[in-house]
Amino acid sequence: MRPALLDPLFASVSSLAGVGPKLADTLARLFGREDADDCRVIDVLFHAPYALIDRxxxxxxxxxxxxxxxxxxxxxxxxxxxxxxxxxxxxxxxxxxxxxxxxxxxxxxxxxxxxxxxxxxxxxxxxxxxxxxxxxxxxxxxxxxxxxxxxxxxPLVEPVYPLTAGLSPKVLRRAIEQSLERLPDLPEWLDAAFTGKQRFPSLKEAFDCLHNPRDEADIDPQSPSRRRLAYDEFLAGQLSLALVRQRIRKVAGRPVQDKGVLREKIAASLPFSLTNSQTLAIADILKDMAGTDRMLRLLQGDVGAGKTLVALMAMAAAVESGGQAVLMAPTEILARQHLATITPLATAAGITVEILTGKMKAAERREALERIASGEAQIILGTHALFQDSVVYQNLLLAVVDEQHRFGVHQRLRLTAKGISPHMLVMTATPIPRTLVLAAFGDMDVSKLTEKPAGRKPVQTVTVPMERIADIISRLKTAIAEGKKAYWICPLVEESDVSDLMSAEERHAVLTRELGPGVGLVHGRMSGLEKDEVMGGFKAGDLRLLVATTVVEVGVDVPDATIMVIEHAERFGLAQLHQLRGRVGRGAEASSCILLYKGPLGDTGHARLSIMRDTEDGFVIAEEDLRLRGEGELLGTRQSGTPGFRFASLEAHGDLLETARRDASYMIDKDPDLLSPRGDALRTLLYFHRRDEAVRFLSAG
Incomplete structure (x- = not known):
């Protein structure tokens, strides 16, 4: 149970004076919350300024x-x-x-x-x-x-906050002042000696300094108050990861023994041989699963490095050992894509594959659940529907979570909380620097896939100014007439007054006029069914050009698409550009990526586009991305590709992350149920940072 002390902070944001339903929706959008019901006073308190106006x-x-x-x-x-x-x-x-x-x-x-x-x-x-x-x-x-x-x-000194359409600084400031008043005196969860050495203020003083800065030094990432808030955030994250790990280690794993018969059948049905790093990753995974400790491994592989195949080999081992395996994807589109990739290979080895998603009809779902419970379904693919209470497995030995750069610890927690204790393999398509792995996953064992599968040609990347867009359209016309397929990515869905960017809908209209009817449109506001229909048409070849927002960034697989145009490439982050480029070059044909930019470019924009031109190595790109992200951008907005930190920046506070990890593991060793006075205060920290799921792992919680 969350301590009553925190109730004022976890009241709905609409409990603040002057916040009606419309403003509550706007604030939820600004803070990255699902909807107004999920938006709390604490979200306002955690909204950090990124600059200062000195009047x-x-x-x-x-x-x-x-x-x-x-x-x-x-x-x-x-x-x-x-x-x-x-x-x-x-x-x-x-x-x-x-x-x-x-x-x-x-x-x-x-x-x-x-x-x-x-x-x-x-x-x-x-x-x-x-x-x-x-x-x-x-x-x-x-x-x-x-x-x-x-x-x-x-006000002589005024903090400047990230805003969103429909929200004025004055209205936000009123909400922030009220949220500060609601911050109670909380028990100190930090070690006194460490706090003194770091010159950290109390939590209340840190928030006061954050929202009422006296000068530039107060909002500097290296100010004692900002470092204090960053450390709290890291510690909450590391503590919850340590609790998950402790719980996972407590429940012994069931050894998976396979003789490799099914794996050999899958390998024989492949038109190519495995890369060296795939072979090594499979060996690491099988070695982990053969022991009595449960496997908890992260499989990092660049776009198109063949992670799914590695996961399939691990799942085949679980099936041969008499068990079942699940693969959970973040969206239905991806789950169905995994189904299309895995089914022919699994069938060749005599393995039955089942899919389970939230959108299935009741009768269909009932039959699928029966096959899962009886063990007839050996590999089960799906979305988070796989872990709902109605799903009963006959003998689940391995769970693969395909996170596609969404660093969600929650699915793993949900699975473990169900009392099921399979081995776990987490796949991510974003190559992650070491510090990020630590921040998002704690001390996880890591396998990296560093090569591209055989037969893949490098993608030729060029940068072109927007003034030459007419040339690009005419080259596209020729390519489509030759039977080629292309993507055209836009940053927005529809035109807005605030921005001069070309919207996806507008660009779709222009390209249809120029190129004829074979142009499709996909964006995030369409229903899953509508998206699937357009994607299906593009895959089948009825559509030759797909205009899209970044919804195609994650995992959409059309091997014969060979051209990727990214409009306003300077507006995208490096990791995102790399993900988008990875949608082409998946077949045997040579592919190209055209980065259209609007000049003049700033230093960061220039550096990003140069890196994209110079390398296809996702690990190099990930390190550069971390180096290039401006503080304001990393701290002021929630980016895909970084765990959702509000105060902490890996760039500025990397030294604190390692300390937080050691502090968390020391506490778990010394006081595994967090029952000491400091342990009790740390429970409050976990609730304060919305880590409720982690508290459930405490046997006394």
Whole structure:
């Protein structure tokens, strides 16, 4: 049970004053929560600023630099409302100080409100961005305006937060102030000597410093308060991983003994031989499964490195040993793709394969459940539906979790919590640097697939400016006429006012006009069924060009697609670009990837595109990605490819991660049920960081 002390923080976000259903939805979107019901006050508290506005700069109007945010104390001279019926003309207010004159500009503003806020003849303080035009200074919609007697209300140092459409900084700030008030005095879960050595403040002081910074140093990733919050986050993660591991190790594994008969049959049906790293990975896995300790291994392989085949060999060993194996994929599209890949190979070895997803009809599902319970189904593929309470296995020996770069520990926890204790193999298509493996998986054994399967040709990658888009379309026309298939990736679904990016829907319309009817469209807002239908048409060849958002990034397999165009490539992260490029070059034909970019490129954008051009090695790309991600980007937004940290950055706080791991394993050794005073405080830490699943592993929890 979550301690009652934390209840104020886990109340719905709509319990905050001024947060109605619409704003609750907006906040849920900003914090990456499924919906408003899942969005809590603590999410607001955990929303970290990425920059600071210093309103203490008061250079005087004439000395204010272009584009700078300044504060001006001046006397209001006159108001100039727009002429009647001219709504496109702004309302202007003129004021002056000892150095010069400033025009305040307002669009669609109520004159009565402006007259009250900025009375003629009064001294006022305004703060905002200065613009110079023809030697005259102006400020459009000042951020703050107060009369001189209310100067104390002007915030001099203001944190800047990541925002989303429909949310103003003022509204967010009100919610943050309320969430800070709700933070109770929590028991200290950190070791006193370590806290002193690191100069960490208390938790309350750390949050206060985060949301009420006095200067740039307070929001620096290396400030003691930010490091304290990062350490707490790492410790909660490492502690929950250590608890999972402890629980997994407690339950002895059942040794899997196979003579390799089924594996040989699968190998004989392959049109190619296994790569060296596949052979090594299979040997490691079989060795782990033959012991009495349960296997917990991570299989890292680049896009198209043949992870599924390695997993199939492990599953065949479990079947030959008289058991069953499951492979869980994050989406139905992927589960069905695994079905298409695995079934012919398994059939060649006489293994029966079953699929189980949430969208099956009731009768279909009932029959599948019967085959699973009786043991007739030997390999079962599916989504998280595989681990629901209604699913009973006859003898589950191996579970393979295909995480496709979603670092979810939860599926593994759910499976273990069911009391089933199979060996576990977690596959990921994102090559992960060592620090990230540690952050996401703890001390897991790792196998890496470093080669591409035989017969795969390298993908030729070129960078092309957007100005040459017409050339690309005409080259595409020729390629499609020759029977080739291509992807065209766009960053958005539909056009929006905020962005000048071409949307997927708009691009689809343009390309259909240019290339004719064989152009499909897939994006995240379509239903699973609609997506499957379009993907099916593309696979079958009825469609020759697929316009898509990044939904195709994960695991879609069309071996005869040979061209990948990525529009606004500078807007994508390296890991994402690499995943997208991996959708082509999966057959024997030469493939190409065209990165369309809009100049001028910043340093990071330039570096990203150069790395993509120079290498196809996913492990090199992963390390570079970690190096290149700006602090603001890593800390201010939740990126695919990094565990969802709010405060911690592997770049800035890597030294704390190793300490957190040692601290967690020391506590689990000394106090496995977390019953000591510090252990009890650490339980609160786990709940505080929404690691409830981990607490269930404590025998006294």
């Amino acid at each position: 203490r700069k008061q250079p005087g109007i004439a000395l204010a630099p272009q584009g700078a945010i300044v504060t001006v104390t001046g006397r209001v001279d006159r108001h100039q409302p727009p002429p009647n019926s001219r709504s496109n003309v702004p309302y202007r207010v003129y004021l002056h100080d000892d150095t010069g004159e400033l025009t305040l500009v307002f669009f669609h503003a109520k004159s009565s409100w402006l007259e009250k806020s900025l009375p003629e003849g009064e001294t006022v303080i305004v703060s905002g961005k200065i613009d110079w035009f023809n030697g005259r200074a102006s400020m459009v919609h000042p951020d703050h305006m107060v009369t001189e007697d209310r100067a104390g209300e002007l």
